[in-house]
Amino acid sequence: KQxxxxxxxxxxxxxxENLVLNCSFTDSAIYNLQWFRQDPGKGLTxxxxxxxxxxxxxxxxLNASLDKSxxxxxxxxxxxxxxxxxxxxxxVLRSYNTDKLIFGTGTRLQVFP
Amino acid sequence: xxxxxxxxxxxVLKTGxxxxxxxxxxxxxxSMYWYRQDPGMGLRLIYYSxxxxxxxxxxxxxxxxxxxxxxxxxxxRLESAAPSQTSVYFCASSANGQLQVAFFGQGTRLTVV
Numbered sequence: 001k002q003x004x005x006x007x008x009x010x011x012x013x014x015x016x017e018n019l020v021l022n023c024s025f026t027d028s029a030i031y032n033l034q035w036f037r038q039d040p041g042k043g044l045t046x047x048x049x050x051x052x053x054x055x056x057x058x059x060x061x062l063n064a065s066l067d068k069s070x071x072x073x074x075x076x077x078x079x080x081x082x083x084x085x086x087x088x089x090x091x092v093l094r095s096y097n098t099d100k101l102i103f104g105t106g107t108r109l110q111v112f113p
Numbered sequence: 114x115x116x117x118x119x120x121x122x123x124x125v126l127k128t129g130x131x132x133x134x135x136x137x138x139x140x141x142x143x144s145m146y147w148y149r150q151d152p153g154m155g156l157r158l159i160y161y162s163x164x165x166x167x168x169x170x171x172x173x174x175x176x177x178x179x180x181x182x183x184x185x186x187x188x189x190r191l192e193s194a195a196p197s198q199t200s201v202y203f204c205a206s207s208a209n210g211q212l213q214v215a216f217f218g219q220g221t222r223l224t225v226v
Contacts, residue, residue, distance in 0.1 A: 034215065036217075043220055045217070101158070101205075103148075
């Protein structure tokens, strides 16, 4: 059974810091991995999607990497801002045919001025 | 550009009552999902539908039923609500194919007393 873990559960940093969020999964047979952002009381917004054949994806100040063999992904946020404060979740898609996204429990990030 | 729309946003039920959560997407996506989100447990898949006319169980299907009414709509029904079903429910949809980015609704906060 695929299990997805995110560490740390919560993180508080001053504005301007570069930071790394971690996601690990137990079964390396994944189709893709997504990083989502969730604001309080809101739904999830997809930030980055990495195909299993890719090593990383970038969008603005965000960079996500994937090491499938070790079951790890990281989300790097450069020059953090208070507006980055949210919960970040990773999710793996086990295979194209099963269509099941398995989520981690998330990292709650607070960036203070 | 509505995306994924869920109704209602909030609901309080008494134990044993029934209700249906509605979800509609306007992106012509094949796949639709129902998740529940509980503190410390992340998002868990209840049911999903890979295409119109098909539904499959996720991780936590007990106590729920679903209907894929057409390509746009995917409803979740609680036949006899229990306090353990108090949660935030999210509907999501995605296109099939290599870039399976998932789009989420705003969530339904359900309390069963």
